[in-house]
Amino acid sequence: MTILLKRICDFYSHAWRSSVASATGRHLWILLLLKIGILLVLFKVLFFPDRLNTDYSTDTKRAAAVREALAK
């Protein structure tokens, strides 16, 4: 089991090294990190809160808010 885990770790560390060895690989990593930074972190935190989870503390209150919105 330990040997298998070591081989998997070796595989991923080699994969990482070979991926950053080429210019294309480096560009892709930069692109990926930028995307994660801008889209998944910055946009999510600043612009995309989960409205019902943020505005109401319990499921009962959330259900009541949706009922109010849909039935009014």
Next chain:
Amino acid sequence: MPDLISVVEWSRWQFALTAMYHWLFVPLTLGLSIIVAIMETLALRSGSEKMLSTAMFWTKIFAINFVCGVATGIILEFEFGTNWSNYSWFVGDIFGAPLAIEGLFAFFMESTFVVVMVLGWGRVSRRFHLAATWLTALGAMISALWILVANAWMQYPVGMTFNPDTMRNEMTDFWAVALSPVALNKLLHAVTSGWAISGVFVVGVSCYMMRRRRDSEYGLPAVKVGGWVGLAGILITCMSGHSSAVDVSNTQPMKLAAMEGLWNGGNHTELVAFGILNPEKTLDNDADPFLFKIGLPGALSWIAKGDADAYVPGICDIVNGSPATPVSYPERMRRGALAREALAEYGATGSDEALATLRENYEFFGYGYFDNPAELIPPVAMSFYAFHTMVALGGYMIAFFIVALLLAYKRHRLLSTLAASWIGMLSIAAAWICSQSGWICAEVGRQPWVIQDIMPTRAAISALSASSVELTFWLFAAVFTMLLVAEISIMLNKIHKA
């Protein structure tokens, strides 16, 4: 109300922008993984070094596309929580299950094996690598399945019951949701269209590379594999498209009528092969729906019902009630209003009578939001032109693959000409336009519904200001444009250096 409409419109634009950007990459992931897997299988079986190097090159292109596409779909889930909170709550139990399965199973399967596929050359055995490539392709398809199951449920809501206490639609039959005919046809149609788009991409890029290297044999293996996969893909897409049309005629007849610009239906209904719509035509006048058209008599009846003399209702027939759609829109609106009032009363009093009224009329719940039947008609022009663009370009793609394969086997020198290079490049653009048109047709054609008959788009949104959604729309537009430029540059650079 104007602000509400504006919020709805901006939220729709934002969702459309994000989904269309996401769909630039998904078809290539679906198709290139299959094409590379076939190339690699052929290389392993034949021992051909040329086929192996072709497979390795296209694996790199696959990897670039994969990285470019990754994380673009998650933004859609952010938008559900922020812009579409009523919708997210209302369908949470139904929508959540397929998306959770997608996240847990398919995405992890795909991401695990994609590392072996892309970076495992020479590090694992050839057979293990081949297995990883096929599993990546399978993972991509399974991933698509669950997204399309969720989408299909919105178009054909089955296997659930509405609980007015929790205000959620609760799943009662998982298999009815997962195996609904709409979902299965959507899966086949979307996945195999990805094969077709990727086939065009591989053939087009190969022609460009053969021209650039002035070597008419350089890209031949790729043209042959891409051509066969693409041809198989587009033929299955056509067949599943036919099945989808049958589904639409049964479950969303208004969408079918809008796709065909059919205001007044009847027996032996014609299919419009080409037409220019009359912008003056509305529900309230008798203007001719077309300024010009070429129709195929009986063809729409045959496609929709399998009988050239069958009855197909038009927009006016559906609104007023017809043999195929007996409940008229005014009646649906009346019953929808009853359901909404009953929901409000049940929320206030918990009355059993109100609950019974709600349950009795729930199938028309969404109609209660409308005062005028005209509001229940989807944008006819956009549905019609998107549908006909998709069909025309799909037909072109069949011809493209047949010609490409004939040339590859009989006159391969012609594939390295400037003309072939240009046709290949323009065909790549045409393939994406075809695919995006298909989604526009599917999604615009089902308006005003976000869940067919139950929840209109206008009721699905959160209480937001239009300006906040507008701001994030433009932010997305700017970021997506920059990312797309960077992504295309990286891909072109790789193709150039091949």
